[in-house]
Amino acid sequence: MTIGKGGILGAVLLTLVLLFAPFASGLAQQAPPANDAALIEQLKGPLAGRVSIPDAKSGLLIQPQGRDWRQTLEGPVKAGGGWLLILSVVAIALFMAIRGRIKVDSGLSGRTIERFNGIERFAHWLTAVCFIVLGLSGLNLSFGKSLILPLIGPEAFTGLSTFGKLAHNYLSFPFVFGVLLMAVLWIRHNIFTGVDMQWFRQGGGLFSRGVHPPAGKFNGGQKVIFWLVVLGAIVLAVSGYILMFPFYFTDMAGMQLSLIVHAIAGMVMVAVILGHIYIGSIGMEGAFDAMGTGQVDVNWAREHHSLWVKEQSRAGGED
Ligand code: HEM
Numbered sequence: 001m002t003i004g005k006g007g008i009l010g011a012v013l014l015t016l017v018l019l020f021a022p023f024a025s026g027l028a029q030q031a032p033p034a035n036d037a038a039l040i041e042q043l044k045g046p047l048a049g050r051v052s053i054p055d056a057k058s059g060l061l062i063q064p065q066g067r068d069w070r071q072t073l074e075g076p077v078k079a080g081g082g083w084l085l086i087l088s089v090v091a092i093a094l095f096m097a098i099r100g101r102i103k104v105d106s107g108l109s110g111r112t113i114e115r116f117n118g119i120e121r122f123a124h125w126l127t128a129v130c131f132i133v134l135g136l137s138g139l140n141l142s143f144g145k146s147l148i149l150p151l152i153g154p155e156a157f158t159g160l161s162t163f164g165k166l167a168h169n170y171l172s173f174p175f176v177f178g179v180l181l182m183a184v185l186w187i188r189h190n191i192f193t194g195v196d197m198q199w200f201r202q203g204g205g206l207f208s209r210g211v212h213p214p215a216g217k218f219n220g221g222q223k224v225i226f227w228l229v230v231l232g233a234i235v236l237a238v239s240g241y242i243l244m245f246p247f248y249f250t251d252m253a254g255m256q257l258s259l260i261v262h263a264i265a266g267m268v269m270v271a272v273i274l275g276h277i278y279i280g281s282i283g284m285e286g287a288f289d290a291m292g293t294g295q296v297d298v299n300w301a302r303e304h305h306s307l308w309v310k311e312q313s314r315a316g317g318e319d
Contacts (some may be wrong), residue, residue, distance in 0.1 A: 040064075057252065069256040077260055078142055081267035088271035092278045102284040104300045105210055112295040113312060120185055124291055127178030127229075130171045135270045137164035142263060172240055179233040186226060189217040195307065196220035217308045225276050228269065235265040 033039035047062040116124070140148065140161060149157045198213055199220035205211035206221075213219075218226065239262035242249050250258070280287050286300035301309045 109299040115290040123181035130175035137168040232269040
């Protein structure tokens, strides 16, 4: 038996009618839109059909909120984050130019005191190394296409971004572990007290030479950094794991919100940590040793953490 041309055409037409019937019936109930604007207005709500597979969300054909979400992400979130990072770098550069390197006013004594033991330094550097890779690969996800792609071309950018995305996913685990370890080790030293208020009133002595407000193991500014790191890491981890396991914990709207929260928290943390890295390295004489060898000069410790030195001397920790 042979099927004629008419038979084939008929079968194709029937298939097309069956495929588009649900959409046609949906739209047929309303008057056809007069122009594009009217069509968009008509499609304000989601355009969804029905599917017989378990993944019910794949029946969602158009989700207009997605358009608003992309505009928010590409507009205010990226622009705000970009300006925040530029502001942070400019503020550090200005501080560096005006204040210069913060010196040990009484000079180095040559005697040292243990500031951080091996576990504390391990927790810090694990967190720091992971954060730097997470921060750079995250910024590449947000800004790489417009800033790095034109510089290195599509092939290198594809390699870089593929590697960056893998690193971003896997390093999140040791990062969270590092922050938890730091939180356990240091939480008791980071409760705010009246001493910190005095530290804040005197600007931490950061803006005037020879001023050294008293401080315990951590001063008021460091406590702020500590809490921003701990709370920021919680926000990043929760929103990040929601994104890493799509639709496992939440629906489409939850995924969209998580990405915006993750992007904002990441950029705020990078902006804050830039200042921390400056003060902990070139910005303050003698500070890096605390996380390098773990030993700091006694005069540095007396100027920046006088109450802690007194405690340590009572406990016999000074060399
Ligand atoms: C190259 C990068 C970094 C350098 C050079 C650095 C340096 C330092 C130094 C020297 C200290 C001890 C300060 C003191 O003795 O009082 C410190 C403490 C600390 N660091 Fe870092 N750090 C870096 C990156 C990071 C990152 C990426 C994080 C977290 C995301 C972080 C979180 C902390 C915290 C919470 C403390 C204790 C509180 C404080 O001193 O502010 N650090 N860091």
